[in-house]
Amino acid sequence: IACLVMYLFAEFDDAANLLAANPDATTISIDEPVEIPKNQQSRLQEPGREEDDELLGTDDSDKTELLAGQKKSAPFWTFEYYQTFFDVDTYQASTLLQRRTVLDRIKGSVFPVPGKNFVRLYIRSNPDLYGPFWICATLVFTIAVSGNLSNFFIHLGKPTYHYVPEFRKVSIAATTIYAYAWLVPLALWGFLMWRNSKVMNIVSYSFLEIVCVYGYSLFIYIPTAILWIIPQKVVRWVLVVFSLCLSGSVLVMTFWPAVRDDNRRIAVATVATILLLHALMAVGCLAYFFDAPELDIPPPIIPAHNGTTVVTKSH
Amino acid sequence: FPGLADVSIPQDIPVEGEITVPVGSHSPDEDYSTLDEPVKDTIMRDLKAVGKKFVHVMYPRKSSALLRDWDLWGPLVLCVSLALMLQGGSADSKDDGGPQFAEVFVIIWFGAVVITLNSKLLGGTISFFQSLCVLGYCVMPLTVAMLVCRLVLLAGAGTISFIIRLIVVGAMFGWSTLASTAFLADSQPPNRKALVVYPIFLFYFVISWMILTFTPQ
Numbered sequence: 001i002a003c004l005v006m007y008l009f010a011e012f013d014d015a016a017n018l019l020a021a022n023p024d025a026t027t028i029s030i031d032e033p034v035e036i037p038k039n040q041q042s043r044l045q046e047p048g049r050e051e052d053d054e055l056l057g058t059d060d061s062d063k064t065e066l067l068a069g070q071k072k073s074a075p076f077w078t079f080e081y082y083q084t085f086f087d088v089d090t091y092q093a094s095t096l097l098q099r100r101t102v103l104d105r106i107k108g109s110v111f112p113v114p115g116k117n118f119v120r121l122y123i124r125s126n127p128d129l130y131g132p133f134w135i136c137a138t139l140v141f142t143i144a145v146s147g148n149l150s151n152f153f154i155h156l157g158k159p160t161y162h163y164v165p166e167f168r169k170v171s172i173a174a175t176t177i178y179a180y181a182w183l184v185p186l187a188l189w190g191f192l193m194w195r196n197s198k199v200m201n202i203v204s205y206s207f208l209e210i211v212c213v214y215g216y217s218l219f220i221y222i223p224t225a226i227l228w229i230i231p232q233k234v235v236r237w238v239l240v241v242f243s244l245c246l247s248g249s250v251l252v253m254t255f256w257p258a259v260r261d262d263n264r265r266i267a268v269a270t271v272a273t274i275l276l277l278h279a280l281m282a283v284g285c286l287a288y289f290f291d292a293p294e295l296d297i298p299p300p301i302i303p304a305h306n307g308t309t310v311v312t313k314s315h
Numbered sequence: 316f317p318g319l320a321d322v323s324i325p326q327d328i329p330v331e332g333e334i335t336v337p338v339g340s341h342s343p344d345e346d347y348s349t350l351d352e353p354v355k356d357t358i359m360r361d362l363k364a365v366g367k368k369f370v371h372v373m374y375p376r377k378s379s380a381l382l383r384d385w386d387l388w389g390p391l392v393l394c395v396s397l398a399l400m401l402q403g404g405s406a407d408s409k410d411d412g413g414p415q416f417a418e419v420f421v422i423i424w425f426g427a428v429v430i431t432l433n434s435k436l437l438g439g440t441i442s443f444f445q446s447l448c449v450l451g452y453c454v455m456p457l458t459v460a461m462l463v464c465r466l467v468l469l470a471g472a473g474t475i476s477f478i479i480r481l482i483v484v485g486a487m488f489g490w491s492t493l494a495s496t497a498f499l500a501d502s503q504p505p506n507r508k509a510l511v512v513y514p515i516f517l518f519y520f521v522i523s524w525m526i527l528t529f530t531p532q
Contacts, residue, residue: 165528
């Protein structure tokens with residue numbers, strides 16, 4: 001893992017130089033405010049991107065033309081404030097370059113482009129809550145259902161096995177996944193804000209953008225959980241590593257620019273912690289919800305001294 | 316005000332209009348107070364409304380009358396009967412069995428509330444309780460499926476019964492989703508229809524899963 005991390009860092013240094021040489025590709029300038037208050041978020045005007053043409057059904061569509069750059073102007077206790085976080089579409093209905101659609105964001109999380117920052121490319125100034133919430137909900141039920149199915153197939157045929165739906169695991173899965181997808185971003189955001197007060201970073205993210213990244217990066221685990229039904233240890237671990245690489249790289253590419261300017265050790269430690277927590281969640285889900293597939297060889301029978309037979313099973 | 320001295324209406328232009336508000340037809344509730352009618356009439360009227368909605372779910376057609384007169388009696392009856400029928404399942408000593416009564420209740424009602432909030436946040440024009448009403452009534456095919464499953468399980472719990480249950484639950488799941496989508500998806504702008512339909516799909520999938528995995532003790 002250390003080699004993978006160092007390789008990725010080397011790539012980012014190149015990518016960072018590329019991005020620095022091409023200022024049009026970045027949306028961050030030095031005068032972007034570090035502290036982004038909750039009910040006001042200035043929207044950066046990029047040349048050539050018209051983001052307001054697809055606003056349908058939101059209350060802010062008239063206001064955005066009047067309040068230049070002020071998007072979320074409703075106070076946070078009103079319904080309209082939360083409506084601005086559901087300002088996404090299923091598909092593109094126009095030919096303008098749009099990155100606000102849910103399918104595009106999912107695609108961006110599953111196929112991470114090296115050097116391209118997920119937040120910058122897909123989410124900038126328009127984080128949505130639809131994706132993270134429903135991806136987490138789908139993941140909860142996918143893991144619970146797949147785990148149940150996989151256990152059923154593994155234990156099928158045994159005379160002592162009685163199928164149980166294991167419904168209690170649904171609540172455990174829900175608690176774990178929602179806690180991971182919402183509390184870890186909270187901690188990470190707090191940590192980044194704290195570091196920002198000490199070291200002036202070029203890049204900073206709002207809490208909802210971090211939630212967005214985490215939510216969309218969990219999408220790859222949905223097909224992975226379905227494929228975990230296959231009761232082969234090798235297949236499962238290959239899947240774990242593969243999905244960890246994909247979603248981990250999305251996270252690393254997002255957060256490396258935010259900690260790059262800090263003390264080198266703290267930056268590496270932060271990114272390593274992000275990856276470690278991510279791996280822990282994946283492996284933990286695999287270990288808890290999916291029973292270990294048993295080997296096909298018949299268990300050896302060892303006759304004990306007092307005449308009773310001891311049957312050992314290998315897991 | 317010197318300029319206003321010239322303002323006057325010439326005599327040959329008639330000015331006409333109506334001062335009284337035209338008396339239209341009253342809605343039936345205003346004709347008599349419902350306190351005066353016999354209790355049987357009140358109950359029968361509500362029961363007929365509930366029954367009409369069940370028929371609407373059986374043959375989903377766009378009907379604004381259904382949406383306008385929402386009620387939650389039907390969903391409550393369906394939810395309670397579904398939760399009751401899901402009891403008595405396998406519960407071994409580890410207590411890892413099927414969903415408890417409260418869990419079924421929470422899933423159905425909390426799930427319906429979340430889906431309603433989701434469709435409203437995406438800009439839907441349907442009201443909160445109307446959406447709850449539609450989602451609750453569309454649980455009816457799945458309740459019928461649960462009844463059929465329990466009857467099939469009385470006959471046996473082998474592979475054939477499983478296949479029958481799978482087909483029945485699958486068909487009812489499709490019916491529920493289509494029925495509720497017919498009512499709810501039209502209130503959304505076309506760009507977001509799939510974003511609203513998917514949580515409904517997930518909701519009925521979870522309920523179908525609970526029904527399908529019910530195993531008697």
